[in-house]
Structure formats: C-alpha cells, structure tokens
Amino acid sequence: MIEVRKRSRTQTKARILQAVGDVISERGVNRVGINAVAEKAGVNKVLIYRYFGGWEGLLEQFLKEGHFLSEYNQEFLKNNSEPDQISKSQTRVNYLIGLLRELKVRTSAQEMLKWEISNPGSYLSQQLVGKRNESFRKILETFFSDEKEDQHALTAILVSGISMLLLMAPGQQKFMDIDLQSDEGWQRIEHAIHRFYNP
Template sequence: MSTRAKKSPPRARDAEATRALILEAVGRLLVREGFGALGVNAVAREAGVDKVLIYRYFGGMDALLEAWGEDPNFWPTVAETLGEEPEQDAANLASGMLKRHIQALRKRPQTLEVLAWEATTRHPLTSILARIRETRSEELMAALPTGMFSPEVDLPALSAIIGAGLQHLLLRSRTVNVFSGIPISSPEGWQRLEATLDVLCERIFPVEPRTHRGAK
C-alpha cells in the first residue's frame, strides 16, 4: 500500500486568489490589446495559470468576461451613483447622480481604456459589457424615488444624452487637454462641468421637495 498522501483539493482561499489573478489578467489584456486579444489561452498566459482553471472557475470566455464586467471595479454600482443619502429634490438628486457617476469613472482609468476600445471595435464580446451596463442603468432607474421626477421629462432619454456627452468628454480627456475651451484633463475643468450640470438640472427639474425615497 502506498504511503504517499492523497492530493487534497484546492482550498477556497487559493481558488479565490486564482480567480482574482484571472480577472486582473482580463483587465490588463483589454487595456493593452483590446477585445481581439481576448481568448482563454491568452488570458491564461497573462495570468500565469493553466487554462483548465479558467474553465473550472468561469466555464469559458463569455462567462469570464461577464464576471469581470460585473465586478464593481469596472462599472459604478447603483449605490455608488445614488450616494449614501440621496438628495430630496429632483434637481439636486439628478445633478448629484451625474457628478458621482463622473467621479466614479474618473477613478477607473482601466474602465475608460476599455470603453475607448469598445467605441472603435466590433466584437462579439463587447455586447456582454454593454448588457451589464444596461442592466445597471435599469436598476438605477428602478431605485429612484417614486414620483420625484416629472412625467413630462423622459428620464432615460435625458440620461442617455447627458451620459453620452459626459462619457465622450471622459474618453477625450485621455488624449487631449482642452475641449471647447474647457481644460478637461484638470480638476478645475471638471469642476466647471459639474457646476454647469447643477444649473442644467435646475432648469429641467422642479426644485421643490416631493416624496422621499421609496414612497408610493
């Protein structure tokens, strides 16, 4: 009878560390080479692990990218955008959410790099990240206080227009210093933009308090 000890299964801590290595490798590959470089073999080489572990922990490339996109480090969560104590009138709530969203993305340079790749690349995997962002947007809309925003304003459409403009400025700030006279690569430039968001939201939304969050 062999005295050699049986090989024990990997500990949960080791599995978590390996998953983290793989997810970090996805982000590095996306930033450096774009969606075309993503594949099980490439991610395994980047992470320094056997590709079998990618299938074991994630099931495949689609599920791996989905796990990476759902990580709060990629896209701001609903709680992060709403804030701990959301404002109690429509104008301040709207401008507060927009400003927190800007600040959250500015803290995620890797996300901005990936968004830049996504804007210029058509790839089957890009739809996975787009779906995750759409889901977060729907969750945010569902979490807003009932009755606070005027039904005359198409809030999703307004969010799309303003959000697209802000995202474009964020992406441009990676490569240019000034856009339309605004120094978008500096904190002072973004302070001007945020102040203008306050004015814009005051013009669009009523300023009087309405219902509290979650009220029917």
C-alpha cells in the same frame, strides 16, 4: 479541507478577474490575452481555461462581476435612499458628478467603453450593453423618473457626454474651449451639470 480548497479557488478566480482589469488599463482590450492575464495574476494559464473556459468566458465573467458602471450604480443605490422631491435634483447631480469622477480614474472602464464602441456587434459587446442597461434601469426608476419631463433622455445625453469627454481627454488638450487636461476644465463641466438641475 474541501472548504479550504473552495476558498483558495475563489481567491484565485478573484485575482484573475482583478488582473483582467489591470491589464486592460495598461494595454487596452484589444491587446489583452490569456498569457498577459495569467502573468499578471501569477497563475498558470491552464487555470484560466479550467475556471472560465477560455478568453471569452473570462471576459464575460469580468463584465458580469467587474463592470465599473454596474458596481457604481449598485453602490449609489445602496447609499442613497429614495429622495423626496426637494432633494431629488441634488441626488441627480451627485449621481452624475460621482459617475464622472469615478470613471475619470477607472482606466479599465474607459478602455472597455472604447472597445465596445469599436466592436458593436460582438457577443461580448451585447452582453455589456444588456448589463449596463439593466443597471441603469434601477437608477432611472429610483432617481430620474419625472412625469413632467423625459429625465431618462436627458440622463442619456449627460452620461454619454461625460463618457465621450473622458474618452477624448487623453488625446486632446481641449474640447471647444474646455481644457480637458486641467482641474479647472473638469470643474467647469461639473458646474454645468449643476446648472442642468439647478438653473
């Protein structure tokens, strides 16, 4: 009986965390609250206070368990053994293009990035930064270390560029002459990523 109760609690918590991501995707971080999440999850909001201690606790748990970039990095590490020098360039390309494609369809992750940019000093924003940097550290050490070049700085430029283009895309037809509303435009960006590592 205790085991059944624990499983039910775990499932309910997972449903609530999923609802956070869904509501963020639909409304953006600044327009999300406990009532909207409870309604989406189909639970009484009292459970959110009981399980997470309130809105900040819920969002903090969402960042820990449901943050897109950490999930993506863990999955990439799991699916790619340490590459030899010959395949390292292709692995870097695969990582960055995979990141672009995944982030492109993850509206909640885009909304979290927007929120973080507009709330740089908040406690939750700092939590997000710490979690992301720790996640990146493992990726950089495994795939982007190079004695001859500062691959970490290059990767920072590429990842931030990818992120910014994706954040601009919903409200902008073009950036320079790249059509952010077309597959052709995004293929140009992917081709440019290839060229960084395979000139």
